[in-house]
Amino acid sequence: MLVLIKTFLQMLHDNWVWRKQTWELAKIDLVKTYRGAALGWIWLFVKPAVYIGVYYFTFAVGMRTAAPINHMPFLLWMAVGIFPWFFMGDMIGGGGSDVYHRYSFLVNRIRFPLSVISTFFTLSKMLVLVGTMLFTIIMCLILKIKLTIHLIQLPLVFALMMYFWTMWSIWLSPLSAISRDFSKLIGTLSTPFFWLSGVLFDLKALPHVGRIIMYFNPVAWGCVAMRDCFIFHKWIWHSHHEFICYLFICVVVTVLAMHSYARLHKEVPDVL
């Protein structure tokens, strides 16, 4: 227990000392992601647009189930579920659970606190999410879609997601560094998470047991919280079961992260 607390404090200290570099490295990570593409930043918008378009086609044209939800356009309902999914999907299968391979030179060429790699990687993905949500808000304003005061809780939603997924990355990255099998396994989880977490359906449709299980699903919480802001006009702590369960799994993942980090962070440079 003492080890976990010490590791946690050490980690907070490292992140505080390197805060400026964290910001710069997050920007560099963004540059790197879109490097080599002639269209560069446009891809930031093309990928979400294509996905939204395809899903919208499936639901609206193919299945004819694109009725407005809570008097809000179906397209908006879908977008505010899929945009956070892009972030979470990146954290699950797109490198977030395997940051040390992506930044191996920071692990075994330079002395750099390993936990900060997770922080700036998550931050860089978070910047994209914040960008797409701002884009959504602007589109709503242009199309005169009703927005409410509940949008002011967005920064809190971002912060809570940022915390959970940073810890997620700190937890799994050392294991992925040690075994490629493990990173593949986590990558495989990406698709099930997408289809089971209510990104594209309303969780209320699930039977009671299923809904309780979803209380403990961080991906489901991310989508629901985002929809509370835009669609259902609710405060996120209003549905207190979900909110408390999310805080609970934040604590759980913190403990797991500290355990894995304390046990493995000295071994990672040896095996990478």
Add this chain to the structure above:
Amino acid sequence: MSSRPKTGAKLSVKARAMRAATTENERVSWAGEGEAKVIRDNDKNNPIAVRFSNVYKTYYLYKNDKQRLLGTFTNKIDHKVINATDNLSFTINRGDSLALLGLNGAGKSTALKMITGVCYPTRGTIEVHGRISALLELSAGFDGNLTGRENLEMRCQLWGFTRDETEALIPQMHEFSELGDYMEQPIRTYSSGMKARLGFAFASSINPDILVIDEALSVGDKRFRKKCEERVKDIMAKDNLTVLFVTHSPEQALQFCTRGIVLQHGSSVFEGDIEGACQYYDEH
């Protein structure tokens, strides 16, 4: 804060390692126990730059990655224990230029990595006083997908320079590296010589207290090597720089080192002036 096995299971691993040590090779001593301590500060006035006291670095070799993953959960997985650094002790005084000589596998790079702080000793005490700039295995920590300039900017960031300082330094590094237009190309397109040139330009320009060079000069041509040697001599005279040079060719070491340590199987077998070290190295 330890990656050592848990107390209960430690004994069984220890027992196995002891058995292996006595039957296979008596020189391998168990290093998984005891305190590992790293003291690191930026005190560049300390007369000691680097000190190793009875340092061990143990690697656990598993058959494959799957076994290694299992090995992190349980200690029942079979593995080999190898001491890359085996009871190594030496002291580098401030202002020294010291060569680490040794054949491949003698533990030079492991020792350097522990000095720079990218990996940790299993047992023993390491003291490092002053800021280190290192070129490990040709790369000063560069990202292959970023251009030379972006990499330099990032490294300056990480070193702690402000934007103005960075902007003043990069043209100097650019000039020294003689990369020309390649500066704007991604590092993955560089040859090893180009990487080493850029790395050396960075590592020697940021005003470190300790400069670590690992094999970097062995890929450059003669003229560039000469230029590097002059640069090192220059900053050594000026700033009381401590230099650690790793090589397996004694000719280079003779150029600008005054002291030498010969490593063999992870421990130091000779420590003294550079001529003596080179002679010892050639004879053994």
